[in-house]
Amino acid sequence: MISLISTAMNITGCTAIVSPGDADVDIVKAAVERPRHSTTKLIGEDTDLLILLLHYSNKYHKTI
Incomplete structure (x- = not known):
């Protein structure tokens, strides 16, 4: 089911x-x-998610 949903989402962009x-x-x-x-x-x-976002992001990225 998850595979089907992810495929449909990828098709829509x-x-x-x-x-x-x-x-x-x-x-x-x-x-x-x-x-x-x-x-x-x-x-x-x-x-x-917030802690990991701070860890993996850097100042050169556009707005997150």
């Missing part, structure tokens, strides 16, 4: 990443990679 375990690091790495090309929003309720 959204980026979907399937992670086999705890996806926090994968989510943040994807969010940090995208601002090299465009503005990105990371929405989540997990405070780990």
Whole structure:
């Protein structure tokens, strides 16, 4: 089911990443990679996402 949804999202132009375990690091790495090309929003309720975002981002990225 997840594979089907991620394929449908990718077809519509959204980026979907399937992670086999705890996806926090994968989510943040994807969010940090995208601002090299465009503005990105990371929405989540997990405070780990903020800490990981601060760790992986740098001052040369566009707005995250």
